[in-house]
Amino acid sequence: MQILNDSIRALTEMRDGITWAYPTLTAVPGTHGFIDNTFADTTVPIFSGGGSGHDPAHWGYVGKGMLTGAIMGDFFMPPTATEIVQVIRAATHQRRAFLIVKNFVQDVKEFTAAAEELRQDGWNIGTAIVRDDVSVTGADHQQRRRGVAGTILVHKVVGAAAAQGASVTELQTLADQLLPELKTIGFSSSGAYIPGHENPSFTLPEDTISYGVGIHGEPGYHEETFRSSELLANELVDKLQINFHWQAGDHFAVLVNSLGGTTTMETLVFANDVRQLLTLGDVQVDFVKAGNFLSANGMHGLSLSLLRLANAAWLPLLQAPVQTPSWLQQ
Amino acid sequence: MQILNDSIRALTEMRDGITWAYPTLTAVPGTHGFIDNTFADTTVPIFSGGGSGHDPAHWGYVGKGMLTGAIMGDFFMPPTATEIVQVIRAATHQRRAFLIVKNFVQDVKEFTAAAEELRQDGWNIGTAIVRDDVSVTGADHQQRRRGVAGTILVHKVVGAAAAQGASVTELQTLADQLLPELKTIGFSSSGAYIPGHENPSFTLPEDTISYGVGIHGEPGYHEETFRSSELLANELVDKLQINFHWQAGDHFAVLVNSLGGTTTMETLVFANDVRQLLTLGDVQVDFVKAGNFLSANGMHGLSLSLLRLANAAWLPLLQAPVQTPSWLQQ
Structure with a gap:
């Protein structure tokens, strides 16, 4: 038994609970995404996301010093590229962003498509694909290493560097050194x-x-x-x-x-x-x-x-x- | 199935996990109590406690702006008066303290005995007995109203007032107004x-x-x-x-x-x-x-x-x- 009302409405009801309890988070209409409404847009904004159902990931890390926005999809399903772009555009007008993505096939596909769409519009986008799960072994392990809880440490380190003024290039270098x-x-x-x-x-x-x-x-x-x-x-x-x-x-x-x-x-x-x-x-x-x-x-x-x-x-x-x-x- | 080693050792093992993850908490030997090792002893120290098994109560509220110390007993059993006094004496040398107690018979008995022992030694002690649970009704409801989660709000309000320099008398007045x-x-x-x-x-x-x-x-x-x-x-x-x-x-x-x-x-x-x-x-x-x-x-x-x-x-x-x-x- 789960203490919910209706499984279809659970995510939107949770969204309204989140914005009530955490008034610095603003929900982005038409998505399961949130942005930090205290973000001054003077530093590189950081975004992450993935399926819903991994609470408090990733909305719980939206705020000064970590994520500028988080985009969740349906339960255990990533958001679409369209939703990702929508949340990013709602958070910043500076045409730059850094995306932290967990290494699941669909997550990477949607976040990559979002990054491509923004790049074609002239944005400067950095990305980190987190593959921290070492439990999967075998010949194709580099392909299959999933992004799991270590992703939160990436939010923290990259988010802090961004808040201190690092550029997209500097954040990319940092993430590339950090991930291995x-x-x-x-x-x-x-x-x-x-x-x-x-x-x-x-x-x-x-x-x-x-x-x-x-x-x-x-x-x-x-x-x-x-x-x-x-x-x-x-x-x-x-x-x-x-x-x-x-x-x-x-x-x-x-x-x-x-x-x-x-x-x-x-x-x-x-x-x-x-x-x-x-x-x-x-x-x-x-x-x-x-x-x-x-x-x-x-x-x-x-x-x-x-x-x-x-x-x-x-x-x-x-x-x-x-x-x-x-x-x-x- | 619980992910533990041994039920007898669970509380001391948890204690060592707590002080590893939260280095500003110091465990008080011979008790299941913790004190804030950043406390400057220039304001009235606040203490609370009760049975173990209510995590993160009450150790999770030890720190600047809330509790100076928390004293837990065995699982679902309050600490003894001796343990309470020991933790209070380990936290302060100023002979003053304010105690926040949940209204269970044994908790009140032990914390009251601790307060009496310290008063007889010249200490100035204030106390708040939290009776926030309104689910129990009937003729004896004032006796039986238990202290439950609202206690954490008392930690916060009283702890903030203490951090701002309120005296024991002022904290007592505040708590007396707050509790009803x-x-x-x-x-x-x-x-x-x-x-x-x-x-x-x-x-x-x-x-x-x-x-x-x-x-x-x-x-x-x-x-x-x-x-x-x-x-x-x-x-x-x-x-x-x-x-x-x-x-x-x-x-x-x-x-x-x-x-x-x-x-x-x-x-x-x-x-x-x-x-x-x-x-x-x-x-x-x-x-x-x-x-x-x-x-x-x-x-x-x-x-x-x-x-x-x-x-x-x-x-x-x-x-x-x-x-x-x-x-x-x-």
């Missing part, structure tokens, strides 16, 4: 809630964990019986180490993300397990966030994102002040 | 998760809502089959109106609180229903928060708190800046 240093892996014990559907997006046998589950319920790489939070953290940290080949003393930012259906207690107990394993690995953690940043609409699971701070300039960008609904949370 | 203007009512469709227990604290028949359920699973006043978010909002707003007897044009602050197990989408769709009903009621809403502020460890339900802004000074106190883990969230 960002990796995420997650697990789940349940599917996502889908408005209008009684059953979740998938079910697992009781007490079963699936590693590498996607945020839309794409199948994971391995299932096993749950034993402890610590063993889950161990699996994730191991897979990240294999991907990073980090050295003792490497500096990292950490994002522990609830997929929406965990308790705060679960999230923080798991975060503590991650803390202990990274300490054992002699990794230097300079920045930590733990909470509900990019969900799969109530999925009972967690993800772990690590950003290697390969450039000393990134930490102050992570720490820079923001005014958004969701970055400073819990 | 604060009312909360909630509902749930499921119990809370209890560490170490496979089953939740209670179960309801499928698609059943219980109104007035307590944050520890105390029984509600009415059960009915779920039909829509709007009808839930209607019931809550009606009950609050009966309690407030508000006039058209009265000014209010609103807190829509998830009990921990709702999706952000559910919380915001419900918030939008509340918005529409309050608009119909000609109520003037000056301040809105919607999110997960005081939970019942994963309970699938929501509460609605209204604070009548009977004094024009309260709104700027609600709006004053803070630096805490959880007030600015979601």
Whole structure:
């Protein structure tokens, strides 16, 4: 049972709840998009988006120091290029923008088409395609690496640089350096809630964990019986180490993300397990966030994102002040 | 299935996760309490607490502009007077403090004993006993009105006044004026998760809502089959109106609180229903928060708190800046 009125109306009703609770967000009519109504249009505006159902992504990051606008589509469906262009044009008159896109086929297609349309109109557009999910392996893994919770760290670093006056070219250089240093892996014990559907997006046998589950319920790489939070953290940290080949003393930012259906207690107990394993690995953690940043609409699971701070300039960008609904949370 | 290691160790593991993610919080050894390590001890320190399992209450409100310290007990059990005194003494050397307590028999007993112990040692102590839950009715309702999510608004208003230099006497006057203007009512469709227990604290028949359920699973006043978010909002707003007897044009602050197990989408769709009903009621809403502020460890339900802004000074106190883990969230 979901506490909604009607699955068709859920997104527009949520929109009106969002603008009531967060008056600095303005909804863009005809879209599921929001813009920061405090944006002065003197710096490069940053946009992101994707399917709805990943709350508080991406609207929760609209505000000073992160996103200028967020464009969501229908539930688990990206917005159309037309909607993306409409929101961007509503937010700025300066013919420049930077787009942060999660690497799903349809998302990339729509955001790319939007960027092309604006470029043909003379706009200067930079783009970052986030491929942080390292759970998918195999010959075509560069194609299939999805954009997941690490995307929020890209919002933060790129958004802070934009707020400090970086040009589209400078933001592109920053994003190009940042993306290879960002990796995420997650697990789940349940599917996502889908408005209008009684059953979740998938079910697992009781007490079963699936590693590498996607945020839309794409199948994971391995299932096993749950034993402890610590063993889950161990699996994730191991897979990240294999991907990073980090050295003792490497500096990292950490994002522990609830997929929406965990308790705060679960999230923080798991975060503590991650803390202990990274300490054992002699990794230097300079920045930590733990909470509900990019969900799969109530999925009972967690993800772990690590950003290697390969450039000393990134930490102050992570720490820079923001005014958004969701970055400073819990 | 809960993603924990061991139910006995859950609270100390969570503690280490909290201090990792929120380095301005220092855990007080031998307690489940935290203090703000940025506190300069030049203003009256504010303390609150209660059982663990209500995350992010109350540790999530420790920081500049809200609480100086929070003292939790075991799961759903308040801290002892000894622990309360220990945390207060660790936070301040000025022999003054203000305590915000939720109205449960054991909580009041322990916090009162702590206050008495400190007073006997020459301390100047003010206290607020929050009784915002209006779901309990009957002859003994003043005794039984529980302290629930509205308590977070008391943290905010009293905490902001303290940060601005108010004395213990001034804080006591403020709290005494504030408390009668604060009312909360909630509902749930499921119990809370209890560490170490496979089953939740209670179960309801499928698609059943219980109104007035307590944050520890105390029984509600009415059960009915779920039909829509709007009808839930209607019931809550009606009950609050009966309690407030508000006039058209009265000014209010609103807190829509998830009990921990709702999706952000559910919380915001419900918030939008509340918005529409309050608009119909000609109520003037000056301040809105919607999110997960005081939970019942994963309970699938929501509460609605209204604070009548009977004094024009309260709104700027609600709006004053803070630096805490959880007030600015979601």
